[in-house]
Amino acid sequence: MxxxxxxxxxxxxxxxxxxxxxxxxxxxxxxxxxxxxxxxxxxxxxxxxxxxxxxxxxxxxxxxxxxxxxxxxxxxxxxxxxxxxxxxxxLKALPIAQTVLSYILYFARGLHMYATRTHWEPFTDQYLVSELPVLVFGTGRIGQQIAKLIKSFGGTVYGVNRTGHQVPNFDRVYAMTDYQEGLAKADIVVDGLPGTTETDDFFDERFFEQMNQLFLFINIGRGTTLNQSALLSAIDDSRVKYAALDVTTPEPLPKNHPLFERSQILLTQHTSWGENAQTGxxxxxxxxxxxxxxxxxxxxxxxxxxxxxxxxx
Amino acid sequence: MxxxxxxxxxxxxxxxxxxxxxxxxxxxxxxxxxxxxxxxxxxxxxxxxxxxxxxxxxxxxxxxxxxxxxxxxxxxxxxxxxxxxxxxxxLKALPIAQTVLSYILYFARGLHMYATRTHWEPFTDQYLVSELPVLVFGTGRIGQQIAKLIKSFGGTVYGVNRTGHQVPNFDRVYAMTDYQEGLAKADIVVDGLPGTTETDDFFDERFFEQMNQLFLFINIGRGTTLNQSALLSAIDDSRVKYAALDVTTPEPLPKNHPLFERSQILLTQHTSWGENAQTGxxxxxxxxxxxxxxxxxxxxxxxxxxxxxxxxx
The missing domain is CATH 3.40.50.720 (NAD(P)-binding Rossmann-like Domain)
Known part of the structure; x- marks a missing residue:
């Protein structure tokens, strides 16, 4: 064979x-x-x-x-x-979950301001992880690892899956057809959905219309699940404050793509799986x-x- | 009264x-x-x-x-x-520890490259927290909170205090006079020392001479404990790869200070204590x-x- x-x-x-x-x-x-x-x-x-x-x-x-x-x-x-x-x-649940925490802390602890600041101007609009409840779409291995890390920071984390069945590490899990209660309580949304015909364009204009002021939208699922124009509009009129996207449509993104041009958006270019290969x-x-x-x-x-x-x- | x-x-x-x-x-x-x-x-x-x-x-x-x-x-x-x-x-152990984790993840997960990147060029020289053992100088409330978070990421964390007495959450604690074994095992050093006559200029040229290639040096203690010129030399000849400093000498730092001019150094301007005041x-x-x-x-x-x-x- x-x-x-x-x-x-x-x-x-x-x-x-x-x-x-x-x-x-x-x-x-x-x-x-x-x-x-x-x-x-x-x-x-x-x-x-x-x-x-x-x-x-x-x-x-x-x-x-x-x-x-x-x-x-x-x-x-x-x-x-x-x-x-x-x-x-x-296989990659651990590195991807650590990247999700890096996104959350980057914006919560003000690093997004300090990363480019070359003069003294303290920025104190900061948050503890526990001050920003998280809603994770997708409660498989990656979602569970994200939830576990958020719990270790004393945070609150809700999940969404197809049937709404409860899953370890989540404070509560909602069904895909009935996530609104979880969304209303969340300051951070994590898109961890697989790319399927069902999830295609799931995070569309109608989804973002439900936002009042979301602190952070994260995509570590698939680029196809997110309507990027809808996200850009939500960023531009402050319904969503920040976004961190590991996956996009297309990949690679062309030069001068609008996602590159918003200071509120962090792009990690489909590398959230990274770890040091030498260590086994x-x-x-x-x-x-x-x-x-x-x-x-x-x-x-x-x-x-x-x-x-x-x-x- | x-x-x-x-x-x-x-x-x-x-x-x-x-x-x-x-x-x-x-x-x-x-x-x-x-x-x-x-x-x-x-x-x-x-x-x-x-x-x-x-x-x-x-x-x-x-x-x-x-x-x-x-x-x-x-x-x-x-x-x-x-x-x-x-x-x-x-009082501020929790926010400061979360900022320390934000520094570690910022450099370990490649965000320092992506923060300013405006074209597609994936960066995969990334690390899990467990791949970067940490040595924390200072094992009080802040040090213990840092150690607890690192353990929740599956990481390794050593401590240093005056007598070398063991402290919860640390894998092992060394005495201030005998920290070299811990340093040899560490990829990240956290300066969490208080500002006293004993700790003044503790992290000096001789300290940095011991470095081969340290991944990250963090200061959330006091600016006076660190000889900043010694750190700058260590950064410039790659004995230290990255640094994240919350405290500096002086504060505020003057315009055009060399610490502002190194892309390998992140400065958070004495705000690691930040949290959202509205939440109690x-x-x-x-x-x-x-x-x-x-x-x-x-x-x-x-x-x-x-x-x-x-x-x-």
Whole structure:
């Protein structure tokens, strides 16, 4: 059984795979004749991916994505060909949650004023985390990690998910169809929604019309979930004071894009997942593959992190 | 008994004081004839303070400072006149600790690059809090609050105090005379020392010579504890990568001061204590006065927060 290692495997990883009769090729070493033989793609590379999917005799059965969101994969096509996608939901929850706290503290502790100030002019319009209740859309691994950090600062944090079922670390969770009570109590909104047809343009003009004076709007979900013009209008007429966006539409943003031109908006250019690769956690992706290998090899089944290709997450 | 309320008292506070026979005057309403009658100063105002201290028949016995550090008071003079100073150690521990975390996340999560970036150029040299061990000089209320937050991020935090006695929330505490082992393990140093003759210029050229490549130096103690030229040299030859200073010498810093001119240095202009006054915690100073009032009125003694006027804290 052939595995394409788009992401790096160490010796230990390779030994584990060998035990299950899995051979490894990499994008650098693969021969044209092997394209159709690939059964597992460990990580996804758009160029080779397309070669695989357009090959009529492809044996591809499983893609282990390197991310939590999988909206960049051709989900309908994969479904039609009966290819399973497993995601890496939770792999980047820790760095992303720390970036969300960095945004909150940046604006709450006045750093946005001091970052560019080159003369003495104290700025004291500051807040404790506990003075700014937070509403997080999306209560999966990333949302829960955000909530945990906010609680450790003594803060208040509400969540929103599809059904409104309660989730650890949140003071209360609301349903997507019924979030208004939570919104009325919040000074900070975190968009942590996956990119699906349901969430497309969810944060639109009507959403921002509900704002009186929101302190901070954060997007660490997907750029498609936010109507950026609606946000810009809300910023310009002070219904939203500040915004911090890790994801945008498009990426990269073109030069002179209006999002670059508002001093109230912080853009982190889709890098909220960053951590120091030298310290080991970067190898965490393999643990996602590893858990599913035994059942996949013996019976073609999966024990965790299978993506619903209709829902998209 | 007359109390000068430099800081605001609400009705409840005034009722409490009245029960103990304490009358209140404010800087706005005080008559010249009352200056010598003041027994308690609630908060300290330099101008009226000097009037009181130069009055030969002053009855001043107690100053409740509005801060943890009291180096701005004429301590030797107060000692000679047998005036007791109580501090507000802990009052601002929470906001100051949150500002320290804002500094750490600002540089660790790459915000210092994004704050001024107006084109698309992702910056991924990022760190988790757990990847940057911290050494905090000063393990009092502020230091402990900083340590608690770092632990909640899964981080490592060492402390330094006079004797090296262990303190809650720290992984290990070293003595001031023996901190080198802790320093060797740390990527971030927090100067949280009070301003005393012992700590004057503690972080000097010799201190910074020990650095190989420190990620971040933070000063939320007192400007006098840091030799700023030594820090600037360490920044300029990359022994220290970044610095975040809340306190400086002098304050305010003059225009064009070299600290303003280094992009690696963040200055927050002595406002790390900031919080939103509307939400109630600002009244916390009175709880410090309140605890000492009964014993002071009945026997002239104090139960907590008395400053050692020789040591200066």
């Amino acid at each position: 052939l595995l394409l290692a788009v992401k790096v495997l160490n010796t230990e990883n390779r030994n584990f795979l060998a035990k299950y009769g899995i051979e490894v090729v990499t994008p650098d070493t693969i021969k044209a004749s092997q394209i159709s033989e690939i059964v597992i793609s460990y990580g996804w590379d758009n160029a080779i991916g397309e070669e695989i999917l357009t090959n009529p005799s492809s044996k591809l059965k499983w893609i282990q994505a390197q991310s939590a969101g999988v909206d960049y994969l051709p989900l309908a096509q994969l479904k039609a060909r009966d290819i399973t996608v497993t995601n890496a939901s939770g 956690r970067a190898g965490g992706l393999f643990t996602f593959l590893e858990k599913n290998v035994p059942s996949f090899v013996t019976e073609g089944t999966f024990v965790q992190n299978v993506v619903d290709l209709d829902r998209g997450y | 007359l109390l000068l309320a430099v800081k605001v008292l609400n009705t409840e506070n005034r009722n409490f004081l009245a029960k103990y026979g304490i009358e209140v005057v404010t800087p706005d309403t005080i008559k010249a004839s009352q200056i010598s009658e003041i027994v308690i100063s609630y908060g300290w105002d330099n101008a009226i303070g000097e009037e009181i201290l130069t009055n030969p028949s002053s009855k001043l016995k107690w100053i409740q400072a509005q801060s943890a550090g009291v180096d701005y008071l004429p301590l030797a003079q107060l000692k000679a006149r047998d005036i007791t100073v109580t501090n507000a150690s802990g 915690r600002a009244g916390g100073l009175f709880t410090f006065l309140e605890k000492n009032v009964p014993s002071f009125v009945t026997e002239g003694t104090f139960v907590q927060n008395v400053v050692d006027l020789d040591r200066g804290y």
